[in-house]
Amino acid sequence: MTTMLTGGNYGVLTEPATLTIERLLPGPVERIWSYLTDSELRRQWMAAGAMEEKVGAAVEFTWRNDELTDPPGTRPEGFGAEHSMVCEVIAIDAPNLLSISWGSTGGVTFTLQEKGDEVLLTVVHRRIEDPSVRLNVSAGWHAHIDVLEARLRGRTPAPHWDNWVRLRTDYAERLFG
Incomplete structure (x- = not known):
């Protein structure tokens, strides 16, 4: 993908159940x-879990979203302090492409493309069939990438959970109007 999508920092549905989110990062x-x-670096913005960089390698992601920002914000009802999921590396072409299985969905692909001094990160999460899961995943990717961008730019990220709740409301309007 050589051009930015029109969603700004927001993800867009590029197919009915596929979220694509792009962000320029330093x-x-x-x-x-x-x-x-x-x-160790991934846990600072998303989830911990050792990853062998080869196709077929298993990786257990462990989210501790209360630890992403200080303060963490108010954790929404129904979310625990920790969540884990075992995934598998589906495709890898370092340092430009990483595809990982992702629960019951069609998986997540990260692509990195140099744009001068910045890098275009594109996250494509496929086959998120359940609309409520799609809503949570959309807000989740956006909020996690916000933390990543803040860390990379040397800024203090907004409280993660408060940002996620706000973004979930925004995505409800954007995706389901």
Whole structure:
């Protein structure tokens, strides 16, 4: 993908059950790649979990969203302090492409494309069939990428849960009007 989608920082449905979200981040591409593949760096914006960089490798992601920001914001009802999911590396072409299975959905693909001093991160999450899951996933990817961008730019991220709740409301309007 060579051009930005029209959603700004917001993800858009590029197919009925496929969310695509793009964000320009400060490079170089190897730096962004390390935040996707290194457990210690990834846990700072999304989820921990050692990842062997080869097709077929299992990775157990563990989310501790209360630890992403200080303060964390108010965790919504129904969410626990920790959540884990075992995924598998489906495709990898370091440092530009990483595809991972993702629960009952069609998986997630991260692509990185250099744009001068910045890197275009594109996240494509396929086959999110359940509309309520699609809503939570859309707000989730956006909120997690907000934390990543803030960290990469040397800024303090907004409280994660408060941002997620606000974004969930925004995505409800955008996706379901």
